[in-house]
Amino acid sequence: xxxxxxxxxxxxxxxxxxxxxxxxxxxxxxxxxxxxxxxxxxxxxxxxxxxxxxxxxxxxxxxxxxxxxxxxxxxxxxxxxxxxxxxxxxxxxxxxxxxxxxxxxxxxxxxxxxxxxxxxxxxxxxxxxxxxxxxxxxxxxxxxxxxxxxxxxxxxxxxxxxxxxxxxxxxxxxxxxxxxxxxxxxxxxxxxxxxxxxxxxxxxxxxxxxxxxxxxxxxxxxxxxxxxxxxxxxxxxxxxxxxxxxxxxxxxxxxxxxxxxxxxxxxxxxxxxxxxxxxxxxxxxxxxxxxxxxxxxxxxxxxxxxxxxx
Amino acid sequence: xxxxxxxxxxxxxxxxxxxxxxxxxxxxxxxxxxxxxxxxxxxxxxxxxxxxxxxxxxxxxxxxxxxxxxxxxxxxxxxxxxxxxxxxxxxxxxxxxxxxxxxxxxxxxxxxxxxxxxxxxxxxxxxxxxxxxxxxxxxxxxxxxxxxxxxxxxxxxxxxxxxxxxxxxxxxxxxxxxxxxxxxxxxxxxxxxxxxxxxxxxxxxxxxxxxxxxxxxxxxxxxxxxxxxxxxxxxxxxxxxxxxxxxxxxxxxxxxxxxxxxxxxxxxxxxxxxxxxxxxxxxxxxxxxxxxx
Numbered sequence: 001x002x003x004x005x006x007x008x009x010x011x012x013x014x015x016x017x018x019x020x021x022x023x024x025x026x027x028x029x030x031x032x033x034x035x036x037x038x039x040x041x042x043x044x045x046x047x048x049x050x051x052x053x054x055x056x057x058x059x060x061x062x063x064x065x066x067x068x069x070x071x072x073x074x075x076x077x078x079x080x081x082x083x084x085x086x087x088x089x090x091x092x093x094x095x096x097x098x099x100x101x102x103x104x105x106x107x108x109x110x111x112x113x114x115x116x117x118x119x120x121x122x123x124x125x126x127x128x129x130x131x132x133x134x135x136x137x138x139x140x141x142x143x144x145x146x147x148x149x150x151x152x153x154x155x156x157x158x159x160x161x162x163x164x165x166x167x168x169x170x171x172x173x174x175x176x177x178x179x180x181x182x183x184x185x186x187x188x189x190x191x192x193x194x195x196x197x198x199x200x201x202x203x204x205x206x207x208x209x210x211x212x213x214x215x216x217x218x219x220x221x222x223x224x225x226x227x228x229x230x231x232x233x234x235x236x237x238x239x240x241x242x243x244x245x246x247x248x249x250x251x252x253x254x255x256x257x258x259x260x261x262x263x264x265x266x267x268x269x270x271x272x273x274x275x276x277x278x279x280x281x282x283x284x285x286x287x288x289x290x291x292x293x294x295x296x297x298x299x300x301x302x303x304x305x306x307x308x309x310x
Numbered sequence: 311x312x313x314x315x316x317x318x319x320x321x322x323x324x325x326x327x328x329x330x331x332x333x334x335x336x337x338x339x340x341x342x343x344x345x346x347x348x349x350x351x352x353x354x355x356x357x358x359x360x361x362x363x364x365x366x367x368x369x370x371x372x373x374x375x376x377x378x379x380x381x382x383x384x385x386x387x388x389x390x391x392x393x394x395x396x397x398x399x400x401x402x403x404x405x406x407x408x409x410x411x412x413x414x415x416x417x418x419x420x421x422x423x424x425x426x427x428x429x430x431x432x433x434x435x436x437x438x439x440x441x442x443x444x445x446x447x448x449x450x451x452x453x454x455x456x457x458x459x460x461x462x463x464x465x466x467x468x469x470x471x472x473x474x475x476x477x478x479x480x481x482x483x484x485x486x487x488x489x490x491x492x493x494x495x496x497x498x499x500x501x502x503x504x505x506x507x508x509x510x511x512x513x514x515x516x517x518x519x520x521x522x523x524x525x526x527x528x529x530x531x532x533x534x535x536x537x538x539x540x541x542x543x544x545x546x547x548x549x550x551x552x553x554x555x556x557x558x559x560x561x562x563x564x565x566x567x568x569x570x571x572x573x574x575x576x577x578x579x580x581x582x583x584x585x586x587x588x589x590x591x592x593x594x595x596x597x598x599x600x601x602x603x
Contacts, residue, residue, distance in 0.1 A: 024430070028429075030417060031418045031477065032436070034477070035477070039443065042448040042452050043447075043448060045454070046447070046448060106337055106341065109334055119586060121341050121342060123345050126586065127349060128531070128577060129553070130535070131352065134570065139348060144368065149367045149368070238442050242446070244537070245538065248537075249557055263444055266446055267446055267538075271542060283448070290439075294438065294439055297438075298438070
């Protein structure tokens with residue numbers, strides 16, 4: 001391939017030539033083929049098997065038309081998983097992006113030990129998923145966890161340790177907290193990089209005009225941050241929708257399905273109940289969600305670029 | 311201007327200034343405690359003898375130090391699994407993912423950087439869609455196909471799958487690095503008789519070395535972290551990547567907590583060090599990738 005490309009490159013046409021330049025296509029082709037094999041074909045297969053009945057151990061797949069979709073629309077657990085996904089998504093976006101923006105504002109201040117604080121604040125981002133689950137699982141252990149020590153300190157009237165991840169009311173907030181702990185430094189760093197790109201002259205000009213720090217923040221920093229906060233929000237939605245390992249290993253979707261998001265429900269349908277076709281059907285509904293969010297992302301991004309160009 | 315003031319401000323002014331900064335320090339401290347405590351706690355749980363950890367309430371700092379869990383996880387007779395093997399598997403898996411990703415990333419980034427071509431927008435959109443796709447949405451058909459082709463329990467195949475998912479982000483990172491190289495440099499090399507693949511090889515890649523490192527780190531730790539595909543495609547205990555092995559240990563009832571934590575800590579050390587070393591490049595790349603889509 002490299003040889004072919006360099007042969008092409010030997011005959012560079014002068015600017016303005018109408019001859020098509022094939023080099024970018026040669027470069028992009030391997031990637032398109034690669035992603036076609038590993039992403040596109042599975043998507044098509046997924047779509048195809050949603051019209052069949054393929055349960056492991058029950059013989060060959062048979063075509064069943066729209067039966068899986070009919071089942072899905074009448075499945076209260078499917079609607080539950082959509083609701084759980086939405087709650088998890090909205091809560092994680094608010095907590096993670098919110099904490100990220102606050103962290104960015106803090107990291108942007110001048111104070112002694114700032115570089116140490118910045119490194120410490122971004123630690124969770126570098127900490128892998130699995131140890132994250134591991135350590136929170138241990139901290140939130142109802143019998144031995146150090147979380148009990150803290151909760152007893154702040155709420156001394158408690159007579160017994162909370163059940164933490166096994167508590168039907170606490171499981172969701174805790175999963176959101178763990179996911180946000182892991183995710184917020186990323187949004188903090190993204191926001192910080194935008195804050196640092198705001199020209200210093202703007203602040204100096206505002207100072208000359210008699211603006212105080214708060215006004216400078218309100219009229220210079222905040223407007224500059226709005227686009228990146230919106231994009232971060234969309235990205236956070238996507239990441240929350242994708243989130244599998246933290247939820248799956250922390251609660252397994254339980255207790256009583258209160259943390260069973262769409263991807264968890266899909267995985268359990270396929271790999272615990274071995275109902276591949278129905279899992280695939282849930283997957284197809286997931287594509288719709290991803291597609292909508294991605295379009296929203298592209299739309300916002302174009303608007304932001306258009307504004308930047310002005 | 312301030313260095314024109316030769317007289318020192320009186321103590322009252324200093325105190326006032328300090329008090330006004332107090333909320334900032336309190337908030338920073340709070341954030342640092344929240345981010346550092348779980349990691350600190352993991353370390354404490356490893357280095358203190360397990361009796362202390364299983365005592366309620368646990369002491370908030372280690373009362374004694376015992377490093378034997380680190381030795382225990384390297385011992386062959388440990389029937390709970392071989393964390394050292396699993397970490398070795400993860401190193402192999404992540405290295406393969408990194409090499410495949412680097413090769414394809416260079417091609418993709420070079421295609422996207424430089425003169426626009428017809429279909430470039432669609433190519434970018436396809437990459438973005440792939441980047442947004444949750445792994446769980448294609449794990450079922452991938453599993454079915456690889457099962458039929460007898461390609462399960464194969465770390466190389468797992469590396470290929472991982473590459474498909476991390477490639478878009480890697481391409482955006484490197485494209486943004488390529489874009490910072492002035493066009494004049496490429497043109498000068500072309501005038502000097504360099505082919506365009508030669509420009510890539512002799513000009514673009516050497517200049518973008520830090521970007522390549524960032525891409526390598528991102529790809530490496532994607533594979534290092536990845537659980538879903540690894541857990542569904544690898545069922546042979548011998549070749550478990552570390553996340554799958556550690557997850558299997560969580561669900562065992564009798565897992566000694568200090569050994570489990572020692573495994574988790576060992577598993578986290580590489581990413582923590584690497585990210586701190588290349589944080590600047592990775593953040594610049596990731597943010598550019600995130601903002602530019």
